[in-house]
Structure formats: C-alpha cells, structure tokens
Amino acid sequence: MGWGIDGTRHWGADWCVITALVLRPPLRPGALWQDEEWPEAEKAEKLARGAALKWASGVFYRPEKLEGLGHYRRRETQRNSSIQSRLKSTVQSYLEGVSAGLEQLRSAAQEVQSVCQELGTARWALLDSAEHLQGLQQMRExxxxxxxxxxxxxxxxxxxxxxxxxxxxxxxxxxxxxxxxxxxxxxxxxxxxxxxxxxxxxxxxxxxxxxxxxxxxxxxxxxxxxxxxxxxxxxxxxxxxxxxxxxxxxxxxxxxxxxxxxxxxxxxxxxxxxxxxxxxxxxxxVLQDSMTGARFRAPCPDAEGPGLARHLAALQKDIVSELRVVKDLMVQCVPAHYNILSVCTATFHQALTSHLQEILREDLDKQGLFLLLEWALRVYHSPEMMGHPDLLPEVDVSGLGPLMSPELVDQTERRYVVKVKVSDVFEWMQRTLEVEFKEWFREEEPETDHQGFFQSALPAIVMQMLNENIQVASLITDSLQQKIYNMALEELEAFLGRSVSPSHLCPSSQTLGPQPGILGWCWRSAVGHPVLIHRRAQTQLLCSPQPLCLQLPSRKWLSGSQLVGSMCEVIDKYAKDFSRVRKPVCTLLLAESELLVASQYLRALLQRKMVCKSREERGQLCHRLLQDATQLRELFCGLGLERSQQSLEAVFALRELICLKDPALLSLEVVGFITKYPDASDEHISTLLDIRGDVSKEVRHVVLEMMAQHPQVLPEGYRPIFSTILVPVPELPFCLRKGKCA
Missing domain, CATH: 1.10.357 (Tetracycline Repressor; domain 2)
Incomplete structure (x- = not known):
C-alpha cells in the first residue's frame, strides 16, 4: 500500500506485484521464471500497472505535485527493500523447517529398519522354544x-x-x-x-x-x-x-x-x-389365602334377606377387626417395603368384589338386593367399616376402584326395581283397586268432602305407598331413586287405566317424588282413555244418544226434527254428574264427552251416507249441519268447555266442503281440509264427495290425486277424530271379459 496526498494509504502497484510473486507456484529445480508458463504473473503485472497508474494519476494530477516525485521514489524504494527482506526471511525459515523434517524422516526410517531386524530375531527364538512350551502346558494342567x-x-x-x-x-x-x-x-x-x-x-x-x-x-x-x-x-x-x-x-x-x-x-x-x-x-x-379363604369360600347365604344381612354384618366386623390388627401390630413385624397394610386392604377389597358377584348370581329377593346395594355403596365406605377411625388415615380404598362396577350397580338396581314392581307395587295396587271397585259400586253414593265433591282414600294410600318406596331408594343412590320414581310413574299411568275413579287420583299425583310437573304429566297420560269419565255418567252417555244417532241422516232429520235437541237434553242431564268432580278433571271429562258426541255424529253421517239429489237438497243439508253443530257447540260452551277445546269444529269444516258451489274448486278445499284434519283418509273424502251428489269422475280423480301429492303427518298433540270412523268400502264395478265395465 502507498500513502495518498490526503494522508490515507492506497494499494500500490508494488504490493500487487508482491502478491503475484507469493501466489506463484514454486520453480522446478534448475528452472527460471521466464521458462515457466505462468498466466497469473502476466495478469498480476497488468493489475499492478493499472493500480500504479491510478495511484500516480491521483497523486500527480497537478504540475506542482511533481516536485515531490523524488521523495515518493525514495520512500517506495525503501518500502520495497523492506518487503523483499521480509520475503527472504520467510522463505529462509520455510526452507529450514523442510530440512529439519527431512532429517527426522530419515532418522525414523533407520529406526524402523532396526526394529524389523529385532522382530525377526525374536521370531526365530520363539520357534526354537515351542517344544519347551508344550512341557509348560502339561505342568499347568x-x-x-x-x-x-x-x-x-x-x-x-x-x-x-x-x-x-x-x-x-x-x-x-x-x-x-x-x-x-x-x-x-x-x-x-x-x-x-x-x-x-x-x-x-x-x-x-x-x-x-x-x-x-x-x-x-x-x-x-x-x-x-x-x-x-x-x-x-x-x-x-x-x-x-x-x-x-x-x-x-x-x-x-x-x-x-x-x-x-x-x-x-x-x-x-x-x-x-x-x-x-x-x-x-x-x-x-399364604397370607391372602388365610385372610380370605374360609369366609369367602363358604356357600352363598340365604337369598331371602335375614341370612344375607347376618353374613354381611359378620364380614364387616371381621374385616375391620383384622385390618386393625394388621395396622397396629403386623406392620411392626415386617420390613417397610412389604407394604403389608396396603396388601391386606387390597386383598379384602378384591375378595369382596368377587364375593358380591357370586352372591348376585343367586335369585335374591328385593330385600337381599337392597342390602347388597346399601352395603357396597354406603356401608363399605362409611365410618362403620373402611372409614373407621381406628383405620384412618393409613387404610385408603379410594384408589382400589368401586366395590361394584357401575355396570353391575345399574344391573342390580334394575333387578331391585323389577322386584319392587312385581312384589309390592303391582300386587298392592291391584288389591287396593279391587277394594275401591267394591266401594264405588255400592248402592249408596261415594263419600263427599265439605264442598260436595266425591272423594276417596285411594289417592292418599297409593301416593303414600309409592313415596315410601322412593324414599327408601333415596337411601342408596340418586340413580336408584330415579329408577323407582320412573317405575312409579309407569305403574301410576297403568293404574289410571284400571281405576274407576282416577279423577280423585290425578290431583294427588303432584305429591309423588321430588320433581316438578307431575300434575301435567298425569293429565297428558290420561288423554285418550274413555275410562277416565265417571263410570255412571260415561255408561249412560255412551248408550243414551245412540238410538237418536241412528236416525242420522234421514229425510225426517233433514226437514227439521228435534233430534239434536233431544241429544242435547240427554248430554246435559248426564254431564251434571261431572259437577261432583274437581277441576281440571271436570274439564277433561267434558272434552272427552264432546269428542265422543262429535265422533258419533260424524260416524252416523259418513256411514249412512245420504246423497243429495239437487242443489236445494244440498243447501238444506248444509243448513241442518250448521244448526246441529251450533246447538251442540253452545251446549258444551254452557257446560264450561271452551270452543278451542271442542272437536265439533270438524262438522263446520265438513259442511264447507258440501256447501261449495263450484265443484272445480274442491281440490283446493280438500287440501285445506286434510291439512287441518290429517287423519282424514281417501275413503272419508270420497264419502263426502258422494254426499254432495254433483261430483264427476274427473273432479273426483283430481281431488284424490291432489291428496296423494300432499301426504299428511299427524302433528304432536293432535286429537284424532276421523281415524276412529270406519266408512263402507265402495263396491267395485262389475266387468265382463273383453267388454266394457257396467
């Protein structure tokens, strides 16, 4: 590098030349540089000249700078001499190292040759002493x-x-x-x-x-x-x-x-x-066998209950006593790593698990099943047994799993519920119901309360019995209580169907169990059971209007007879018996009665179909239907049944189909009708079309085709009315072979 006029150093041409010389490959012995082909030297020289020219042009770009040319020449000459001296020193040191290395290699080669000669001498000596070695082997043996x-x-x-x-x-x-x-x-x-x-x-x-x-x-x-x-x-x-x-x-x-x-x-x-x-x-x-052998291999105890109770009590006493001995005495007699207390605890736990499974294979009665559930789920972990103060805190069964698996507990609970259902609830309810039947079919009227409503001790007796079973089950687990509760509801629903006076039982069912909404459940379960109507009023209400309904439809009825008026008198007479029943059961009985009357009216109209011969007669029929349905609706409204709860609306809807003047619009009206009453079948609609008397085959085909394209599904909570009415099957046309149908 050289110094510039601004005081900084620059790479000079001489340094480029030196670099080229250092990077040059070594000369062959006796060869000169000129004789070698070295392209890098020419390139380095060009680079050096270029750098030198650049440096000189930067230093002597003005004429007054040429005065310092001699100074720069002397300085560069001295620097080149210093560089050459360092190069010569470096090369000399390198050559001396090479010379020393060659001398060491020469000395090592001489030593290797000497070792090879000595190894050969030793080999021959060993071969000469082989016979003596055989003798040494015999001495070794x-x-x-x-x-x-x-x-x-x-x-x-x-x-x-x-x-x-x-x-x-x-x-x-x-x-x-x-x-x-x-x-x-x-x-x-x-x-x-x-x-x-x-x-x-x-x-x-x-x-x-x-x-x-x-x-x-x-x-x-x-x-x-x-x-x-x-x-x-x-x-x-x-x-x-x-x-x-x-x-x-x-x-x-x-x-x-x-x-x-x-x-x-x-x-x-x-x-x-x-x-x-x-x-x-x-x-x-051996220790585990001595603890579990005799008591767990004995025959299964009596399945009737008392024997099992004594057996479980003995197990409880013996296990607590023996674990107390292990904890207080045996632990001190064995090394700590034996974990003798944990081993004995696990031994009893596993033996009890297997033993309870063996007992459950027997046909236990309800008392035996209850005892096992109570003992395994409550007594076992209580302070009376594994949670005994003398065993805590060393004895811990929490990490050993349940004594009875959840599946086995559920299975045992279901067996217990079945036993309770068969041996207690069903038989007891049946006997109670028989006594109640005798009481209600006596000559004198049933007992009444201070408000004049009929009453009976049956609801209180049934509820008390069911509640007692639920309370007993609550002593074991919530799941068993829920199972008994569900069973009680099912049996209560079945009991409602057998009861002659369920109107007294339903209001009391709200006391059954801890869950809300039982009263609503009772009403829902009661819907659709005609026996819920009081036996006396129900029988008369079914029989009395039937002779009157046999006159429907007829020309006499069409001309304005008092047929429906007589029906209203009969209904009003016998519906007064409902006043002796408390609400909302009274409303339910009225709704059932209204549905019964509406069904009988529609059944008479559809089964004994009357074909209108003219438009006037069709109008007369529509007028009669309107008067009858209005009179019956007002009757039930007067008795306390709201219009929204009545089924007589079906008579008004049927009248609209008959009153329609243009038969071409029947398909749209029928679709609206079956949407409101989805239990109406093709036969019902065909019968209505026959009553009109003016529907052609083409219109009938369109109407039935439209119904097929709009199938209906009964919505939840729908009270069917047409599905209970059977209509006569239309007669098929008589046909001869290869002839036209008659």
Missing amino acids: LMEEHVQLASVVQVLPQIFSVHEVFSHTLQLLHGQHLLEAHVELMMVEQLRDDILSQLHLRGLSSAQTAVLSYFSGLQELNESLAKQLWDIVGSSLRLVREDPVLFVTAVRIIEREEKIDDALLLEATFLPPGRPKGWRQKFYQ
Missing part, C-alpha cells in the same frame, strides 16, 4: 488338578458331615429353632452349590447327578422348613396378637432367602436347583 484336589481335601470334612448336619437340622426344625436350622441349611446348600458350580464350569454334567443324589436330603429339609413357615404365616393374625416372635422369625428367614435369590439372579452364571425359591411371593399368597 497338573497344577490345576492339584488345586482342585486341594480344594476337595479342604471340603472333605464338610462333605463327610453332611448327613450329620441333616439330622441336626431336622431336630432343630422339630424344636421350632427355625433360625439355627436355617443357618445350617444355608451352609449345606452353599457347599452343594459351590460343587455344582465347579462341575458346571468344567462341563462335568455326569458328576452333577451324583452330587444331587448325595445332597438329596436338602429337599426334605426345605419342604419341612417351608411347611412350618407357611403354617406360621397362615396364623399370623393370631400370632402377632399373642406372641409375634415366631412370625418375625419366619419373616427373617424369608428375607434371607430373597437376598440369596437376588444375588444368584444377578450373577446369572449358574442357577442351582430349586432357585429362585420366591418365598416372598409365597408369603403374600
């Missing part, structure tokens, strides 16, 4: 055999004393000196296992059979010791109360055996016969 024999000599006294140890150990076991007996037993087992291990390592499997035969007494000792241990563990609840020494001894022996099992499994080289013994798992199994 003799030494190993000597070591084995020395080991055998050392253990011979122990081997010879094995049977004596067996006898002594057996005496210790008979005297219940279990710890001493187990020490000698472990010693003999260790001796046997060491011998078997050595034979296993040397592949002498045939000799292992003889060793096992010699130590065969170990099996008997192990079985005898194990039998005593499991007898002690089976009596552990009694022993920890009386004298826990034997139980603690048994636990110590089991822990020793577990440590031996763990050590052998960890080595995983040789596993002696009978290992692992797994005595800790056997300890848990």
Whole structure:
C-alpha cells in the first residue's frame, strides 16, 4: 500500500506485484521464471500497472505535485527493500523447517529398519522354544488338578458331615429353632452349590447327578422348613396378637432367602436347583389365602334377606377387626417395603368384589338386593367399616376402584326395581283397586268432602305407598331413586287405566317424588282413555244418544226434527254428574264427552251416507249441519268447555266442503281440509264427495290425486277424530271379459 496526498494509504502497484510473486507456484529445480508458463504473473503485472497508474494519476494530477516525485521514489524504494527482506526471511525459515523434517524422516526410517531386524530375531527364538512350551502346558494342567484336589481335601470334612448336619437340622426344625436350622441349611446348600458350580464350569454334567443324589436330603429339609413357615404365616393374625416372635422369625428367614435369590439372579452364571425359591411371593399368597379363604369360600347365604344381612354384618366386623390388627401390630413385624397394610386392604377389597358377584348370581329377593346395594355403596365406605377411625388415615380404598362396577350397580338396581314392581307395587295396587271397585259400586253414593265433591282414600294410600318406596331408594343412590320414581310413574299411568275413579287420583299425583310437573304429566297420560269419565255418567252417555244417532241422516232429520235437541237434553242431564268432580278433571271429562258426541255424529253421517239429489237438497243439508253443530257447540260452551277445546269444529269444516258451489274448486278445499284434519283418509273424502251428489269422475280423480301429492303427518298433540270412523268400502264395478265395465 502507498500513502495518498490526503494522508490515507492506497494499494500500490508494488504490493500487487508482491502478491503475484507469493501466489506463484514454486520453480522446478534448475528452472527460471521466464521458462515457466505462468498466466497469473502476466495478469498480476497488468493489475499492478493499472493500480500504479491510478495511484500516480491521483497523486500527480497537478504540475506542482511533481516536485515531490523524488521523495515518493525514495520512500517506495525503501518500502520495497523492506518487503523483499521480509520475503527472504520467510522463505529462509520455510526452507529450514523442510530440512529439519527431512532429517527426522530419515532418522525414523533407520529406526524402523532396526526394529524389523529385532522382530525377526525374536521370531526365530520363539520357534526354537515351542517344544519347551508344550512341557509348560502339561505342568499347568497338573497344577490345576492339584488345586482342585486341594480344594476337595479342604471340603472333605464338610462333605463327610453332611448327613450329620441333616439330622441336626431336622431336630432343630422339630424344636421350632427355625433360625439355627436355617443357618445350617444355608451352609449345606452353599457347599452343594459351590460343587455344582465347579462341575458346571468344567462341563462335568455326569458328576452333577451324583452330587444331587448325595445332597438329596436338602429337599426334605426345605419342604419341612417351608411347611412350618407357611403354617406360621397362615396364623399370623393370631400370632402377632399373642406372641409375634415366631412370625418375625419366619419373616427373617424369608428375607434371607430373597437376598440369596437376588444375588444368584444377578450373577446369572449358574442357577442351582430349586432357585429362585420366591418365598416372598409365597408369603403374600399364604397370607391372602388365610385372610380370605374360609369366609369367602363358604356357600352363598340365604337369598331371602335375614341370612344375607347376618353374613354381611359378620364380614364387616371381621374385616375391620383384622385390618386393625394388621395396622397396629403386623406392620411392626415386617420390613417397610412389604407394604403389608396396603396388601391386606387390597386383598379384602378384591375378595369382596368377587364375593358380591357370586352372591348376585343367586335369585335374591328385593330385600337381599337392597342390602347388597346399601352395603357396597354406603356401608363399605362409611365410618362403620373402611372409614373407621381406628383405620384412618393409613387404610385408603379410594384408589382400589368401586366395590361394584357401575355396570353391575345399574344391573342390580334394575333387578331391585323389577322386584319392587312385581312384589309390592303391582300386587298392592291391584288389591287396593279391587277394594275401591267394591266401594264405588255400592248402592249408596261415594263419600263427599265439605264442598260436595266425591272423594276417596285411594289417592292418599297409593301416593303414600309409592313415596315410601322412593324414599327408601333415596337411601342408596340418586340413580336408584330415579329408577323407582320412573317405575312409579309407569305403574301410576297403568293404574289410571284400571281405576274407576282416577279423577280423585290425578290431583294427588303432584305429591309423588321430588320433581316438578307431575300434575301435567298425569293429565297428558290420561288423554285418550274413555275410562277416565265417571263410570255412571260415561255408561249412560255412551248408550243414551245412540238410538237418536241412528236416525242420522234421514229425510225426517233433514226437514227439521228435534233430534239434536233431544241429544242435547240427554248430554246435559248426564254431564251434571261431572259437577261432583274437581277441576281440571271436570274439564277433561267434558272434552272427552264432546269428542265422543262429535265422533258419533260424524260416524252416523259418513256411514249412512245420504246423497243429495239437487242443489236445494244440498243447501238444506248444509243448513241442518250448521244448526246441529251450533246447538251442540253452545251446549258444551254452557257446560264450561271452551270452543278451542271442542272437536265439533270438524262438522263446520265438513259442511264447507258440501256447501261449495263450484265443484272445480274442491281440490283446493280438500287440501285445506286434510291439512287441518290429517287423519282424514281417501275413503272419508270420497264419502263426502258422494254426499254432495254433483261430483264427476274427473273432479273426483283430481281431488284424490291432489291428496296423494300432499301426504299428511299427524302433528304432536293432535286429537284424532276421523281415524276412529270406519266408512263402507265402495263396491267395485262389475266387468265382463273383453267388454266394457257396467
């Protein structure tokens, strides 16, 4: 770089040349630069000249600057000399390093050659001593055999004393000196296992059979010791109360055996016969069997209730007592990692779960089912059992799951509801209803209250019985209460159909259960049941107007007879009996009566169809229908039934179809009619068209086709009226083969 007139440094041409020289590849020995083809040198020279010209033009762009040319030349000459000196120093250092490296490589090559010569000499020496090595191998084998024999000599006294140890150990076991007996037993087992291990390592499997035969007494000792241990563990609840020494001894022996099992499994080289013994798992199994064996394997108790109650009470007492012993005494006799209290708690819980399932397979009565549900869902978790103050907080069954699964609870609750329904509600209601029938069919009138309305004790009796069952179910679960409640409503609805005086029962049903809206339910369930009308008034109302309706339609009726007036007198006479019934049942009975009268009127008109022979006669028919429907409507309005609750509107709508002057418009009128009365069928409409007497086949076809294109669905809450009326099937035309229909 060079210095500019502004004091900054610039890349000079000399530095470009130096860069090109450094980047130039090294010369071959004896070659000159001129002799080498080096395109980069020419390019670098051009770049250097260009940079130098640019720098010079920037420095000497004015003539007065040429006075400093000598100064710039001296300075650049000195700088070039300094650069060349540094380059020479760098190259010299590089060459010296290369020379040192070559010298080291030369020395290493000489050392490698010397090592190869020495290795060859050693190889020949080893080949010469191969015969001496074979002799050393024989000496090694003799030494190993000597070591084995020395080991055998050392253990011979122990081997010879094995049977004596067996006898002594057996005496210790008979005297219940279990710890001493187990020490000698472990010693003999260790001796046997060491011998078997050595034979296993040397592949002498045939000799292992003889060793096992010699130590065969170990099996008997192990079985005898194990039998005593499991007898002690089976009596552990009694022993920890009386004298826990034997139980603690048994636990110590089991822990020793577990440590031996763990050590052998960890080595995983040789596993002696009978290992692992797994005595800790056997300890848990024996303990669990002793706690659950007798009481849970006994035959199922009496399914009638008292026997089951005693059985459950005994289970409750025994389980609490034994868990208290485990918590207060047994926990102190075993290591903490045994978690003995949790194990015993889970054991009782699982055993109870299976035991209850076994009991539920029997045909239990309602009392037995109730006892099981109450015991499993309420008593089990209460302070009387698993929540006992003496067991808390160590005993916790919350993480063990329910004693009865939700599915089993639901199934048992349904069985209980069926038993209650069959054995209590249905039979009891049936007997009560029979007594009520006798009371209502006596010669004298039923009892009345202070307001003159008929009354009966039946509603209070039925409600009390149903409420008692619901209250009993509420002691178990809300779901059982809801099931009993739903069953009570179903039975009450069926009872309404059988009752002769449901008008007294319905107002009382609002006391049934905790839910609102029962009264409304009762009215809805009562709709459509003719037996809801008082038996005396209903029978007379059905029979008395029938002779009058037989005269419909007729020429006498058409000419203005007092036929409907007589019907109104009969209806008014017998409807007065409804005044002895409280509202809103009275309104319901009036509505049923009005529907009955309207149905009889329409049935007589449609089944005994009268064909109008002229327009005048058709007008006369329309006038008569208007007078009759208006008279009947005013009658029921006077009795207290609103027009919106009456079915006589169907007579007015039918009259409109007959009064229509232009038959071509019948299709539109019929569509409106079936929209309002969707239970009207094609037969009903055909009968109405026949009554008109002026409908052609083409118009009839259009009307029926229009009805087919507009099918109707009965809306919810619709009171059918035409579906209860059957009309005669029209006669088919008589046809001969290949002829026209007559």
